[in-house]
Amino acid sequence: MERMTLKDYLKGKARDSDIALLRRGFEIIGDVMIIDLPEQLMYLKDDIVEWVRLKHKHVRTILRKTGEVSGEFRVARYEIIYGGETETVAKEHGCRFRVDPTKAYYTVKLSGERERVARLVKDGERVLVMFAGVGPYAIVIAKLAHPSEVIGVELNPEAARYFRENVKTNKVENVVKVVEGDVREVVPELDGTFDRILMPAPYNAGDFLDIALKKIRSGGTLHFYTFSGEEEIDNKKEEIVRKIEYMGYNARILFWRECGNFAPRVNRYVLDIEILKP
Structure with a gap:
């Protein structure tokens, strides 16, 4: 069981054509697991719950994603298929984050990206995190x-x-x-x-470029996140x-990379952009 994948576990319990429809991976936030299970595979729900309970014993709630991140508060829609408590505590890089994914967006999949950006921050920088x-x-x-100083701006009251x-x-009240x-x-x-200004809202960060550009110093770095086909x-x-450039600034892409999958052949990308004011 230690090495058995979900697809391995379902062999003999489901049609091969249905097993092939299972989407890649899942996400565990603290002790809450999020899975992407199409409606036509809901008959496998009990088998999937059984596999999770055997493989990931610490998981106490399983959420099935029923809608993508949307709305002004950027929250996805879920239904509970096992357990009940949706508030949890996630850990990364020595930090602890209390969150309820049904009320506020958080993903462990950007943990490496958060560390990458943090390692770029020089002593004494003033940083703005939008969204x-x-x-x-x-x-x-x-x-x-x-x-x-790090200032974080967030619209969602729960977040x-x-x-x-x-x-x-x-214990970062003196900085954040x-x-x-x-x-x-x-x-x-x-x-x-x-x-340095971060814009980690790939759905609509472009709508707020004008706001960010007015607040970044000349020579500063903009971390711009977006979705794009490969x-x-x-x-x-x-x-x-x-x-x-149309807004009157000079821009140079210092670095870019894929930092997560959104859909087949559609990914989340980050662009590190140096901004120079005329």
Whole structure:
């Protein structure tokens, strides 16, 4: 059982054609597991729960994803197929994050990306995290680097509540400031400029470029996240640079990479962009 995959476990319990439809992987946040199970495979629910209980004994709740991240609060839709408690505590890079994935967005799949960005932050930098969620980027940066200040802006009241709690839990109150509100309204009112701005909202970060550009210092770095088809990413990079230049700034892509799968041949990408003001 130790090495048996879910597909192996289901052999003999389900049609081969149905097993082939199972989507890749699952996500475990603390003791909550999220699975992507198509409606036509719901007859396998009990077998899947049994496999999870054997393979991942610490999991106490299993959520089936029924809708993608959407709405102004960026929360996906789920149904509980096992257990009941959806609030949990996730751990990464020596940090603890309390979160309820049914109320606020959080994914462990960006843990490596959060560490990558944190390692880029130089001593004394002032950092802004737009769409900050429950605080993973802001808090990991505060823990792994030595910024002078990290401001996280979040609209979702539940996410902001968890963010404030997580700041206290991780003892970074002297570095991280939580601002609850709409990025478009809040960010222009923040004092000064920032050395680094993160925009981890791949669905619509482009709609807020104008706000970020006005608050970044010349020579600062913008971490821009977006979804793109594998064949379109080069065009997407050019499109974003053109958009920034159209707004009157000079842009140079320092680095880019895939940082997660969204759908077949569609991925999440991050672009590290140096911004120079004329």
